[in-house]
Amino acid sequence: MASIPAIPPPIHTEEETRKWFATRVLPVSEVWVADADGPVALMVLRDDWIDHLYVAPGWTGRGIGGRLVELAKERRPDGLQLWAFQSNLGARRFYVRHGFIAVEETDGAGNEERAPDVHYRWQP
Numbered sequence: 001m002a003s004i005p006a007i008p009p010p011i012h013t014e015e016e017t018r019k020w021f022a023t024r025v026l027p028v029s030e031v032w033v034a035d036a037d038g039p040v041a042l043m044v045l046r047d048d049w050i051d052h053l054y055v056a057p058g059w060t061g062r063g064i065g066g067r068l069v070e071l072a073k074e075r076r077p078d079g080l081q082l083w084a085f086q087s088n089l090g091a092r093r094f095y096v097r098h099g100f101i102a103v104e105e106t107d108g109a110g111n112e113e114r115a116p117d118v119h120y121r122w123q124p
Helices: 014-025 064-075 089-097
Strands: 030-035 039-046 049-055 080-085 101-106 117-122
Touching: 030 064, 039 064, 049 064, 064 089, 080 089, 089 101
Parallel strands: 049 080
Antiparallel strands: 030 039, 039 049, 080 117, 101 117
């Protein structure tokens, strides 16, 4: 995967991930996809959380992620929060540029990957 080592390697199979997404994510979340002859970015909003924000390699730096974050802010004008892995320095810089503030760092004991992470919040 192109995102390793910025984020930990997947711990679930592609089949498990597809089933989880179809049965657990789609029914309770807003899912936004940027498409350019196929999906190039994905954002999942659940309540006031950005649960997932991914931009495909080769598509970063083109403003797609920023547009998705602006959409999330429009959809959740009272505030947003998210988690990022501490090792994902590019994402961390991105979120800070977009007004998010780190409010908590953990050792990763609370996530499936057991990787240190950072909790961010954005308040208008």
